[in-house]
Amino acid sequence: MKLRRLGASDLEVFPLAFGGNVFGWTADEPTSFHLLDRFVEAGGNLIDTADVYSNWAPGNHGGESETILGRWLKKSGQRERVLIATKVGMEMDPSRKGLSRRYIESEVRESLRRLGVARIDLYQAHIDDDATPLEETLATFGELVESGTVRAIGASNYGATRLEEALRLGQGGRLPRYVSLQPHYNLCDRAEYEAGLESVCVRHGLGVIPYASLASGFLTGKYRSVNDFGKSPRGPRMRRLLNERGMRILDSLAEIGRELDATPAQVALAWLLARPSVTAPIASATSVEQLDELLGSTELSLPRSAIDRLNGASA
Numbered sequence: 001m002k003l004r005r006l007g008a009s010d011l012e013v014f015p016l017a018f019g020g021n022v023f024g025w026t027a028d029e030p031t032s033f034h035l036l037d038r039f040v041e042a043g044g045n046l047i048d049t050a051d052v053y054s055n056w057a058p059g060n061h062g063g064e065s066e067t068i069l070g071r072w073l074k075k076s077g078q079r080e081r082v083l084i085a086t087k088v089g090m091e092m093d094p095s096r097k098g099l100s101r102r103y104i105e106s107e108v109r110e111s112l113r114r115l116g117v118a119r120i121d122l123y124q125a126h127i128d129d130d131a132t133p134l135e136e137t138l139a140t141f142g143e144l145v146e147s148g149t150v151r152a153i154g155a156s157n158y159g160a161t162r163l164e165e166a167l168r169l170g171q172g173g174r175l176p177r178y179v180s181l182q183p184h185y186n187l188c189d190r191a192e193y194e195a196g197l198e199s200v201c202v203r204h205g206l207g208v209i210p211y212a213s214l215a216s217g218f219l220t221g222k223y224r225s226v227n228d229f230g231k232s233p234r235g236p237r238m239r240r241l242l243n244e245r246g247m248r249i250l251d252s253l254a255e256i257g258r259e260l261d262a263t264p265a266q267v268a269l270a271w272l273l274a275r276p277s278v279t280a281p282i283a284s285a286t287s288v289e290q291l292d293e294l295l296g297s298t299e300l301s302l303p304r305s306a307i308d309r310l311n312g313a314s315a
Contacts, residue, residue: 003045004279007179007207009152011083011121013046015273015298017209018291019284020049024064025057026233027286029071036072038288040081042295048182048209048282050087050126051111062092066114074116085209086111087126087156087182099129099137108144124154124182134166135175142176154180156211160196167204178206182282185210187219187249187268187314188241198277210272213281215241219268221250245314252313256306262296269297271310 003012018039023032036047053065066086073079088107091097096107111120123144125137144150155163155178163181170177181201185193189212201208214220216237223238224247253264260267265283272281285291302310 005207006122006152006209006279007154008177008205009122009179009207011046011152011179011207013083013207013209013280014044015280016044016269016295017046017048017085017280017282018044019211019282020047020065020069021053022065022284022286023049023053023068024060025054029068031286032068033072033075034288035285035291036069036078037076038291039295040076040078042292044295045081046083046085046122046209046280048085048211050090050124051107052087052090052092052126055092063110063114066111070114070116079117083121084115084117085122085124085154086115086120087124089126089129097129098132099125099140100132101136101140104137104140104144108149112149119149119151121151122154122180123150123152124156124180125158125178127157128155128159128162130162134162134169138166138169138175145176152179154178154182154207154209156182157184158197159192160200163197164200167200167206177204180207180209180279182209182211184212185272185278186213186215187253187271187310188215188246190314202277207279208277209280209282210278211282213272213283214265214268218246219249219253219264221254221264224250248313249310252309256302256309260300260302260306262300263293265293266297266300267302267306267310269294270300270302271307273297274302274307 049065052062055062089099141153169175183193218238218241253267257264257267272278283294
């Protein structure tokens with residue numbers, strides 16, 4: 001499988017990234033280890049996590065995903081075969097959030113400790129912090145790159161205007177530039193990325209690694225009514241998508257899947273992969289069987305007619 005370069009960085013990534021938000025939440029440690037083993041065995045190399053994962057689960061406080069990933073790295077000896085992407089800035093608790101110098105310096109130490117690594121391959125601003133000057137955030141990231149603590153930096157959940165401003169600040173070379181964007185983007189959620197963010201990414205040559213690529217599981221086709229919500233802890237999130245448009249998208253995915261001998265999830269990820277601006281969608285799994293299904297999307301090439309039908313159904 002041909003790797004794709006992530007923006008202007010020296011990072012070359014498999015066209016599907018593994019989402020580590022499930023580690024310590026819907027995937028316990030032994031399951032997480034099996035999933036990571038299989039992902040790397042199949043050629044995958046980009047693993048995305050965050051300091052905040054998964055503090056929303058009962059009994060968790062954040063850091064669980066990084067901790068499990070760090071234990072797997074130690075046990076497997078696979079550090080040189082994978083790229084570790086983690087994030088900072090999302091609220092851990094009311095006193096721990098943001099992108100100030102002090103907070104980033106504190107959190108990167110904690111992430112390195114939990115991961116058990118000396119360097120993070122891609123360190124991302126998890127969410128914009130309008131209370132902190134962009135110059136302060138970028139300067140801090142730059143010092144981490146200069147020290148060798150971080151290889152490259154990226155942004156997540158930035159609006160087009162702020163992303164453009166951050167990139168402009170890095171044009172002179174005094175401050176570092178983000179090499180990637182991690183946006184919320186999938187067949188159900190197209191507007192924000194396509195209306196503004198995509199043109200910024202293309203113009204500045206950013207790599208794009210969308211999260212929620214399967215709309216929290218909706219695009220797998222397993223949620224077609226409120227009676228299906230119990231199939232997963234994410235089930236209640238599907239309520240906003242259970243409408244005429246959502247059903248139209250699912251019907252199109254199923255129909256195209258039958259024509260191409262593929263599953264709806266594979267077709268949905270292949271649609272993202274066919275978008276010229278997208279580098280590697282992020283998707284998570286809780287079983288090896290699910291993971292193998294998702295990996296199949298990297299071998300699926302959608303004909304132009306299928307892409308047009310999906311674009312029309314999700315317009």
